[in-house]
Amino acid sequence: MIAKTLRIMVEDAFAAAVRDGKLSQQELPNFILERPRLKEHGHWATNIALLLSSQQKKPPLEIARIIIDYLDDGEGRLEKVEAAAPGFINFTLGLKWIREELLRLAEGGESYGRWQIGKGEKWQVEFVSANPVGPLHIGHGRWAALGDALASLLEAVGYRVEREFYINDYGSQMDMFAQSVEARYLELLGEEVEFPEEGYRGEYIRTIAREILEREGDRWKGEASDKRRAVFKELAYRQVIDHLKKTLEEFGVVFDVWFSERSLHQSGELEATLKFLKERQLAYEKEGALWMRTSLFSDDKDRVLVRSNGAPTYFASDIAYHRNKINRGMEHIIDLWGADHHGYVKRMEAAMEAIGKPGVLECIIGQMVNLKRGGEPVRMSKRTGEMVTFEELLDEVGRDAARYFFLTRSHDSALDFDIELAKEQSQNNPVYYVQYAHARICSILRYGVERGIDVEEQAPPPHILELLATEEELDLALKLFEYEELVRDCALDRAPHRLTYYLEELAGLFHYFYTKHRVISEDLELTRARLFLVKCTRHVIRNCLEILGVSAPESM
């Protein structure tokens, strides 16, 4: 809470200066508190004076000095406060404050870095949501890592988050899927069949057909095609869903709800939604189809709800689906979609306005993953069956490395995933760098136990903690103190990738400290102090990896 406390101190100083007539009463701009890059600039810095300059009609440096004059240093917690050109205020923390923060961190333990900003509001993150017609591709892996980490981040700041997978199990692609399985089934029985032009040609279709054959025998061979397809659709569908669940669980992603698109048709919610729109004059007939007036809202043009052949569109289902989410009490909905769906955002937002819930839906667009092998692009198409599945990737690269790799990139940056590179990186992937720091700390503690040292000491007294005074120790401690605000900011900005960069910086400072100083030494008091510091470091690494869904191994 260093930054938060400094912010309040600065605000109080501003108010005091205003009371004294040194500054004029104005609304405070949105100033920042940050760790400066250069050590000469202290431990924390704020730009408030720079931002106030124009409204106060004074030079920034003068404003900085006025604020410093009125700054109450909170019982000597600040060692030094300086104004620096062009107008920054630089804070240097006193050792007392650093000790207090370390104790607070240790006391917080598992809950250090958690906030109550969300006030227990019920939120939902929907992600992956693949068509249940085949294995997951690499892009799905990215959404899985991203959606899960985002959900965890939001939980960390106090929202109650539900993770949901929307199963697109309705529509023509399911029929095509059934037809493809049927064709492979008959092939296995030695029949000459023409494979559907638009069918799914992946090898996995044969696998599914083979499983059906093993379980059901050839009893469907002579059956009417309609009936056979209907049965195969269900059998194959089950297999695929089970498989998706298993793969995602191996990746460490567990959904609270698997929501079926078909259920919306069966429950009558789709019909009810169409009725709702018609009653409000938001839907109309044209050229044999039913259209929604999305152009009344923010969309460019109207969209079809029911095709002229009577079949409702995916969009119609989706409106019913989002009404369902609202009815389940969701106060905020995040949909994580691939960039190939971004054209869909406007119409969905229009639909949310139409059902009276503007602003509740937040669409996050994840850019595509380009799969490469040794620099050459690999085509990914379910139709041709020419693809590397997410499972294969998971087997090759491993859960932690794959997750971490996906999470180091911002969601709106397209990602090149070179399989050869990923395999090479599996040796020196940054995830191991971070995990190694954690394992090293665990190793130190084990060594301490062997030596009969009490490694469990929760709150060493001040005269012990005062021994933490070297540059490496203080740098490490200060980095730990960035964590709380970072979690909050990453959650609010929907930016889990920043946590990975933080972890690498933190691990770097720890490794450097480790090579410079011995934790367990003949000096028992210093040992106590350093043990405490490394345990604080372990807390933060653990809590942060937990949010990312990456394991924190005790040894490597």
Added chain:
RNA sequence: GCGCCUGUAGCUCAAUGGAUAGAGCAACGGACUUCUAAUCCGUGGGUUGGAGGUUCGAGUCCUCCCAGGCGUGCCA
């Protein structure tokens, strides 16, 4: 054509409008009789695609241009 995203070191990518733009990988040179060398230290590497603009300050915001990706279905 229009809409969204992207363009930063050789490669992959960071950087809520802040001070001298940072990591990792790759390259090169060093460090283990030590609580784990999956580590550490050092060296080289940049006109942030280009041109204007906004302001105390722009990789970041605005306009235009160039390049790439994805959309622009009565597919999902």
